[in-house]
Amino acid sequence: MLVSGGGSNLQSFIDRAASGALDLDIRAVIANEPTAFGLERAAAAGIDAVAIDHRAYPTREAFDAVLADRIDGYSPDIVLLAGFMRILSDAFVRRYEGRILNIHPSLLPRYPGLDTHRRALEAGDSEHGVTVHFVTPKLDGGPRILQGRVPVLADDDASTLAARVLAVEHRIYPEAVRLLLDGRIEYRDGHAYLDGGRLDSPLPFPAES
Numbered sequence: 001m002l003v004s005g006g007g008s009n010l011q012s013f014i015d016r017a018a019s020g021a022l023d024l025d026i027r028a029v030i031a032n033e034p035t036a037f038g039l040e041r042a043a044a045a046g047i048d049a050v051a052i053d054h055r056a057y058p059t060r061e062a063f064d065a066v067l068a069d070r071i072d073g074y075s076p077d078i079v080l081l082a083g084f085m086r087i088l089s090d091a092f093v094r095r096y097e098g099r100i101l102n103i104h105p106s107l108l109p110r111y112p113g114l115d116t117h118r119r120a121l122e123a124g125d126s127e128h129g130v131t132v133h134f135v136t137p138k139l140d141g142g143p144r145i146l147q148g149r150v151p152v153l154a155d156d157d158a159s160t161l162a163a164r165v166l167a168v169e170h171r172i173y174p175e176a177v178r179l180l181l182d183g184r185i186e187y188r189d190g191h192a193y194l195d196g197g198r199l200d201s202p203l204p205f206p207a208e209s
Ligand code: GRF
Pocket: 003, 004, 005, 006, 007, 008, 009, 010, 082, 083, 084, 103, 104, 105, 166, 169
């Protein structure tokens, strides 16, 4: 898992792996910010916590090459971005094609990039949410897998809205990972597939009954 900050999504995976709710062995947590609290969460759970400060490398490609080497040393089946605030080079993304997911706090394709909660409020949206998607070279633009919605309330500010979204993040990301690990979700030719059928729009989360 790659993080840059607080790591509350990481924690949701740690907790599910520990309780057996998700069959996941988190091999390592790598952060580009040496002070990321996510590293402390990892260490407290007995998971390898690795800091690779991007500022120590002259180019994005140089950082990404070192990052990929460290990741490959753990031979992971999948790579999860959880609040990882670095844009990744095309070469890096292609190396993990179909095996790398991201969680983004908006109803993509709305609001790729930063400040999603503020932007949703400024646009007067009545709904906001979160998307789990395959990572491709297009920033926050890879095929979407699951999407969770929350209402925007009249008295929301960016932080109350972010908290409502984050609560869904902690449930939706493990669910997407379960689908990937079970082989139900796949990436092929720029599209996501569920049980062999192309997913042209993301699955709603929680599932509609
Ligand atoms: C989450 O909102 C995630 O969607 C975004 O960055 C935030 C990370 O939060 N990409 P945390 O570090 O998991 O608490």
